[in-house]
Amino acid sequence: MTNEFNKEECIKNVGKWLGNEDLEELPHYDTINDFLARVNPAELERIRIDMIKKLFKKRCFDSYRINGEYWGIAIDGTGIFTFDKKHCEHCLKRERKYIDKETGEEKTKTIYMHHVLEAKLIVGNMVLSVTLRVY
Incomplete structure (x- = not known):
């Protein structure tokens, strides 16, 4: 993942998003994961929603509407x-x-999980996460 994202265009975009135009390289993904583990998930959710709202407001995705009217949504x-x-x-x-x-003998194994x-x-x-629900 690190090599894929440590390209000039991605670094430039992340630098703009962070307000750091002088950014030369991205941190290793382990460093990013360690940081994100400390961030309140509700704050990340708010950032994601704000970003998507801004992209819609700027009409960035209008050319991707189906028949010029509908949005393609994958579940x-x-x-x-x-x-x-x-x-x-x-x-x-x-x-x-x-x-x-x-x-x-017949036995039963119980597994607990989250989906x-x-x-x-x-x-x-591309696909952009619009909403998610953890079960």
């Missing part, structure tokens, strides 16, 4: 975490039956 759902034990009240639960190879459902706006060869 994407996936699992993001799994646990052997329930760790919070929001955990989803899946039970799976299997045959124990040693004893031949995410996300709506994405399709604009050319």
Whole structure:
């Protein structure tokens, strides 16, 4: 990821976004992840929403409307975490039956998990996350 994003155009765009026009390179993605782990998720959500609103207001995506009228929206759902034990009240639960190879007995394995459902706006060869819901 670091090499893909450490290109002149991306560095220039991130520099503008951060108000640092002299930015020469991007931090390593581990450094970015460490920083983001400390940021309130609600603040990141607000930034994402503000960015999308500004892009719509500037009509940046109008040429990508379907038949000049409709927006292409993709719905994407996936699992993001799994646990052997329930760790919070929001955990989803899946039970799976299997045959124990040693004893031949039927047993049940319980997995706790979280999933995410996300709506994405399709604009050319890009998709932008419009909203998401974690389950």
